[in-house]
Amino acid sequence: METFQPVVISGPSGSGKSTLVKKLMSEYKDCFAFSISHTTRKPRDGEINGRGIKKAVEDIMKTGRICILDIDMQGVKNIKKTDIKARFIFVKPPNLTVLEKRLRDRGTETEDSLKKRLDTAKAELEYADQKGSYDHIIVNDDLEIAYEKLKGILIKDIDALQKQQLRAH
Numbered sequence: 495m496e497t498f499q500p501v502v503i504s505g506p507s508g509s510g511k512s513t514l515v516k517k518l519m520s521e522y523k524d525c526f527a528f529s530i531s532h533t534t535r536k537p538r539d540g541e542i543n544g545r546g547i548k549k550a551v552e553d554i555m556k557t558g559r560i561c562i563l564d565i566d567m568q569g570v571k572n573i574k575k576t577d578i579k580a581r582f583i584f585v586k587p588p589n590l591t592v593l594e595k596r597l598r599d600r601g602t603e604t605e606d607s608l609k610k611r612l613d614t615a616k617a618e619l620e621y622a623d624q625k626g627s628y629d630h631i632i633v634n635d636d637l638e639i640a641y642e643k644l645k646g647i648l649i650k651d652i653d654a655l656q657k658q659q660l661r662a663h
């Protein structure tokens with residue numbers, strides 16, 4: 495059985511990661527499995543917070559599906575330290591003003607949490623600008639265009655996976 499490269503989706507809070515991933519998982523119901531990657535405790539000194547992630551990712555890969563991880567910048571850096579060969583995708587808001595509006599309209603933030611998220615976003619955008627941080631950057635301005643771009647990145651794997659599933663039946 496062919497296994498597929500795990501996909502890491504990262505980007506500032508409010509950039510649209512969940513929206514895009516939900517759309518993908520509803521269009522391709524049996525192709526993806528979502529892994530929540532946060533552990534319940536902070537990593538101890540020197541520990542790569544990737545052991546839990548690694549096991550979860552491997553378990554999903556063994557099912558033949560494409561593993562999707564929605565993680566923050568620190569999580570991305572941690573995965574890069576493991577031998578998980580993921581594909582790294584950054585979902586980028588058109589700009590910080592739009593990001594702020596989306597977060598406000600979502601209605602999930604207090605003034606305080608909003609400020610924190612926007613500060614964090616700046617650092618995440620800087621990291622994403624560095625060469626080699628991500629394999630793909632998707633600007634999520636128009637949702638349909640962003641979604642098509644995401645699909646374009648994954649379509650080869652989706653096709654191969656669907657063929658494999660057909661053969662198995």
Ligand SMILES: Nc1ncnc2c1ncn2[C@@H]1O[C@H](COP(=O)(O)OP(=O)(O)OP(=O)(O)O)[C@@H](O)[C@H]1O
Nearest residue numbers: 506507508509510511512513596600634635636637
């Ligand atoms: N292209 C878009 N145009 C307009 N609104 C959008 C677009 N993409 C997402 N949104 C809206 O922006 C808000 C933030 O999106 P979403 O919750 O998917 O972000 P997220 O990156 O998953 O955030 P978090 O990391 O906090 O979970 C949501 O209300 C969503 O409906």
